[in-house]
Amino acid sequence: MFTAILEAPVRSVTLLRSLPPVERDAPAPQKALCSNCHLREVCLPCGMDHADVGRLDSLTFSRRRLKSGASLYRAGDRFEFIYAVRSGTFKTSLDLADGREQVSGFFLGGELMGLDGVAHGRHASSATALEDADVCAIPYTRLTELSAANPGMQHVVSRLMSREIVREHSLMMLLGSMNAEERLAAFLVNLSQRLKARGYSSSEFHLRMSRAEIGSYLGMKLETVSRTFSAFQHQGLLEVDKRHIRIADMGGLTRTLDMRVH
Amino acid sequence: MFTAILEAPVRSVTLLRSLPPVERDAPAPQKALCSNCHLREVCLPCGMDHADVGRLDSLTFSRRRLKSGASLYRAGDRFEFIYAVRSGTFKTSLDLADGREQVSGFFLGGELMGLDGVAHGRHASSATALEDADVCAIPYTRLTELSAANPGMQHVVSRLMSREIVREHSLMMLLGSMNAEERLAAFLVNLSQRLKARGYSSSEFHLRMSRAEIGSYLGMKLETVSRTFSAFQHQGLLEVDKRHIRIADMGGLTRTLDMRVH
């Protein structure tokens, strides 16, 4: 299901961080090429043949750097770009009428944000960096122009959108039919697999999001998230220290899901 | 937001029903043309210019008729077609590990089903007719071939997928942050608007789905759905007689949503 990336993506991230800071929102001078990006196996080019990836290079995506907490786009902004995460973690969220937010997703390196903007030409959700981060800005109209001439590429783009639909399907299932323990287990197992596919440890990691953000995403209150973490720790499934997580019993965690008592 | 269709779609539906029944699953002899379909303003051609709609006609979608309860496709089936509802109502659902189902959507005339199949070449969900129904089967590869040559058409297809993402966003919000009354109110208001856009009454209609199906969709038990209907009736918002619904106070119903106490 997931392609494991064996090369560690950490090296280039460190490199980026050590560069002198650029002016905020100035057009980044660096241009990113898909063909030699360390994330190409999990990102936009995934599934494309060599020739199509080469064509992608002609778009020379501009890069944008964000500080932790900065927003990449906001709901209602004009839709021009989709964004691929190069480094860091993002959340996407919808603004509720009463001012609270509903988190609709978390995004890791290589994942794409903003596809919901195609529908009405405006972003339907907001994207916020959960740590210092780096994205490729992919001009949507140029991408469609390019894929019009290349059936293979067009299919890849459609598939990405469809994948987003499927992703939300499973979240709906989660929100509609699982109890608190099942929700958190599903969240952790999913995150673990995605980290593994990016060359990180699947059993030990640092959460970039708060309990409140996890809760919003999973449809539960932050106190319940906290209590459920504690419960898993008592059951010997996890070791939890604030945001540092070690999965002690992956089998037990996945079994929590299969039970599906409710 | 929705384009009201003034011509009543009822006439042609009645016509179809009076035709002699065809063999089940035999390639239907009737061919449907988008350019003079009564649903063209809410269906696939929505947003296309006249020339592109004409090009759609070249695909000559075959029609498929289903009895109430019959399934159009099942999760895991090979993905070849997307389906546009011509008449009747459908539900889409995911099969849970324990045999129960999670309803992921209800579909009315002109709405498209099956876009989640693009991701992996297999349908990710199942579609079932909730009453005798009629669909256009749109061959996906031929649609993409056609849209490769026509930028306008390609964009329309992308937009449809994006719209599906946005639709699921709002459902996530519903499941993640609303209580039982808000959920049912949101469901009814949404259904009312969609019926209105199709030329039906927005204040009085017949539900095609059971309490259990509504509950599955909204993430609550059928008893809670039933109780909430009764509560709305006592509050003077609705008149309910089994599946026959009359919205007595649309303003009050939408206010239930804005309150968003929880």
Add this chain to the structure above:
DNA sequence: CGGGATATTGAGGGATGTCAAGGTAGGTGG
């Protein structure tokens, strides 16, 4: 007419939300 599916309603219990208090970590300024 009978049987199965569906809907309504009640009683009771349990999972999760709410409110509150206290602890810890990290950042900032004196």
Add this chain to the structure above:
DNA sequence: CCACCTACCTTGACATCCCTCAATATCCCG
């Protein structure tokens, strides 16, 4: 360097919403 402040996390006590189980009513279809 330390004190303070803020944001975040944990835990407890209590409240409440919704689920579970059960009985009954109603409708639809054979």
